[in-house]
Amino acid sequence: MDPIEILMNEHGLIRSYLDNLNKAVVKLENGEKPPRAFFEKAVAFSREFADKFHHFKEEHLMFVRLAAKKRGAVDAQIDALRYQHERGRELVTQIEGSLAGYGEYRPVAPNDSPEGKARNRRVDIVILDPDIALMEPVCDISALENPK
Numbered sequence: 001m002d003p004i005e006i007l008m009n010e011h012g013l014i015r016s017y018l019d020n021l022n023k024a025v026v027k028l029e030n031g032e033k034p035p036r037a038f039f040e041k042a043v044a045f046s047r048e049f050a051d052k053f054h055h056f057k058e059e060h061l062m063f064v065r066l067a068a069k070k071r072g073a074v075d076a077q078i079d080a081l082r083y084q085h086e087r088g089r090e091l092v093t094q095i096e097g098s099l100a101g102y103g104e105y106r107p108v109a110p111n112d113s114p115e116g117k118a119r120n121r122r123v124d125i126v127i128l129d130p131d132i133a134l135m136e137p138v139c140d141i142s143a144l145e146n147p148k
């Protein structure tokens with residue numbers, strides 16, 4: 001399997017993660033409460049797999065080699081992908097911040113019983129930028145390899 005094929009397979013895993021995250025957002029918008037553990041796992045997946053494993057290879061290996069190979073022809077696309085990666089990291093940090101604070105500081109039930117504590121262990125997501133849904137969530141390496 002060549003490196004591009006490996007990265008494309010990793011995109012499939014990241015796509016599934018983003019699809020699941022979108023499903024959780026729809027549930028939240030409909031008043032349902034996805035389990036806190038789902039968001040904890042989503043944050044861990046994003047940090048450990050998407051960033052440390054996948055984006056690291058793209059940002060520190062592929063983008064550098066591709067920029068040199070294409071001599072500036074794909075710099076704008078690479079900058080856009082770097083921006084998407086950074087924006088994704090910011091959003092994950094926001095989700096993580098919500099996990100850390102909402103149950104204790106914005107209780108929806110008295111925190112003096114196991115049932116109340118269970119209700120307070122939740123995630124509230126506020127969508128501040130609806131245009132983020134229009135962004136391409138994962139990069140298309142083939143477009144970089146064959147710029148128009």
Ligand SMILES: [Fe+2]
Nearest residue numbers: 011058138139
């Ligand atoms: Fe990627």
